[in-house]
Amino acid sequence: MSAQGSTTRGSYLSERSFPFDGSVGYLSDEDWSQLARIWQEDGVIAATHGGTELKVKSGSVPDEIIVSAGRAHIRGFYYVNDADLGLVLNLNTGTSARYDLVVLRLDVSLNTVTAVIKEGVPGSPEPVLTQNESVFEIPLARLTVPANSAPVSTFVDRRQFIGRRIQVTDNGWYLAPGNIYYQPVSGRFYMNDGVGNGQPIARVSDTRVHFCTSTTRPNDLADGQLIYETDTGNMLVFRFGAFQLVNGKPPMAVLRHSIEQGAAANVGAIVSWDTEDVDNVSGHTPIGSANSKYTVQRAGWYRVTINASCSPVSGGYRQLAVRRNGNMNGNVIAQAFPTSSTVVPLSASGLMKLAVGDYLDVEFFHTGSGVCNLYGGAATRFEIEWVSPLV
CATH class of the missing domain: 2.60.120.40 (Jelly Rolls)
Structure with a gap:
């Protein structure tokens, strides 16, 4: 790790700054985590919305599950899985269903981030994630493990996708959910809504009236924006996903x-x-x-x-x-x-x-x-x- 600088006042270490080359000491795991975790939230790095990165699926035998290849960011540390990873599942010999979590686990004492199965208790809710400065877990999937040693019956995707910088693109349908993009052709900002659509972000400064006809109304306005229909003489306001007449000819x-x-x-x-x-x-x-x-x-x-x-x-x-x-x-x-x-x-x-x-x-x-x-x-x-x- 890069070295760090410090300043003492009296007998106490009151200020630290890092990373700098040539200073006394080295950057600790905790220092690095505190620094790098502010760069990005925790989660899976997905190339496209609905991608398969680190997605959990069934294996070739009942007691195996597979974690697909992918990357993630957790508390400032970078995780890479280059190929399908098989994890062994303890089948449920009880009489009630069991809920297990597949998680990425950061263990600072071991200097590792690994995919593990966090086993639940039959008849009880799913286990609680461990999230402290020593061990920190983020979920990938929840498994329903039936009783009597039956194979996993349900995979619930629990991946959390990280955001990205604002993209510049004509159409951001391929971005991960929640990503914001700027569309040069319209001069507007949009957010991917998680189902492949770009939702316009309200712009306080955009108070102009949009001229159109009754058959060419714009479909990407924010609440409160106005249109004027040149063929009907009607002015309408966009509100709650629909146009409402403001003035013009009475119906x-x-x-x-x-x-x-x-x-x-x-x-x-x-x-x-x-x-x-x-x-x-x-x-x-x-x-x-x-x-x-x-x-x-x-x-x-x-x-x-x-x-x-x-x-x-x-x-x-x-x-x-x-x-x-x-x-x-x-x-x-x-x-x-x-x-x-x-x-x-x-x-x-x-x-x-x-x-x-x-x-x-x-x-x-x-x-x-x-x-x-x-x-x-x-x-x-x-x-x-x-x-x-x-x-």
Whole structure:
């Protein structure tokens, strides 16, 4: 080790500094550990996220486990395993399962770092790691060793990966979990979230408004950042993983269906809407099986209106209901009780309290005879209009 310097005041050694060449004395194991442990936290050195460095796996026989090749840093000391390392496991002859730990053990008195199996007690929790200035252990895996000398049944990965300096890269998906990288193309910092994705790190100075369209919204903003949609005139804030309208046009939609739709007696039928006269915040899609739903993009009080005409059937009543999230309670309902078999108009309007992500649809129900049809075209309309914020 490199030599160290010291300063005495009176009869006491009060100051030390190291390492320096040419001074009296040598750097001790403890001195080196105290110095080098601040350079890096303890853990396995992984080249990529999900790497196999020092990963524990089963061996070729029941009483063997394998520690894969790899490197680690522990209390300032460097550990290297150049090839698969076999460790002998004591099979469990008891009647309850046993939990063992595979650890890297630093033993300062022996000047070694080695991979060992720290055996537990059948029927008890896993053993406690030893972590003091003489012996220090970090975990690699937890083993479930079944009773009656059965082979290991479960390997739980307990490796702790060390971080790295901030990387400069266009895409940091390959980094170990928690690593931070700088992306030159965007001028932003990201963190690898452990599943191969880069999560943006909030930047206090980034208060600019991002210009885009409703179909090209950025997907890497931090909470509180704003976008302006040039095609809709809407300004939205990114919050809790979603965009919420700040100002701009109040949401409004007028939906229709081009042809008539039928419903058998006593069976609720969900009305489809394949035509949009207007939908200024894209709450509805006229294509596919989801065209019955209007999804709320801005929280508030909405006025919803339903107008329809249904074909003649004898007896019973006719009903249209605007539902929130598929629930009939407290919603806008239109009912008619015709006295003869005639065309029946249905109309209702009312206010509904809606949150972002709520959806609206319309159910048609009748108790007459046969099939009753809702006429298409202009005869059947569903209107949604935002009128006030939540109060």
